[in-house]
Amino acid sequence: MAQKKTGAFDIRIVIAALVGIYGVVLTILGLVEKQAEIDKAAGININLWGGIGMLLFTALFVLWARLRPIVVPVEDTSAGK
Structure with a gap:
């Protein structure tokens, strides 16, 4: 039986993209x-630290999705034919 990678349809990539967009906004x-x-x-810059996180x-x-x-x-x- 052959195997195929899911690629862009991996849910981890979708989650990473959404969190990444929020991270960029918070960092800015x-x-x-x-x-x-x-x-x-x-005295803690919560937006900056939250965005970096x-x-x-x-x-x-x-990295997890790629490895x-x-x-x-x-x-x-x-x-079968």
Whole structure:
């Protein structure tokens, strides 16, 4: 029986893309945040750290999907003819 990789239809890639988009947005917001807003969060730039965390999560998910792709068995229909 032959095997085929799922490629772009792997759910891990879809999840990584969504989290990555939010991570980029939060990172940009964290970089342009005013000091008054940072002071409200006990001096921690939550948007920046949250965005970096999401980008790291995205990188790990993409790496996982590339190193361990989902393999689907494919039936060979031409063998029976």
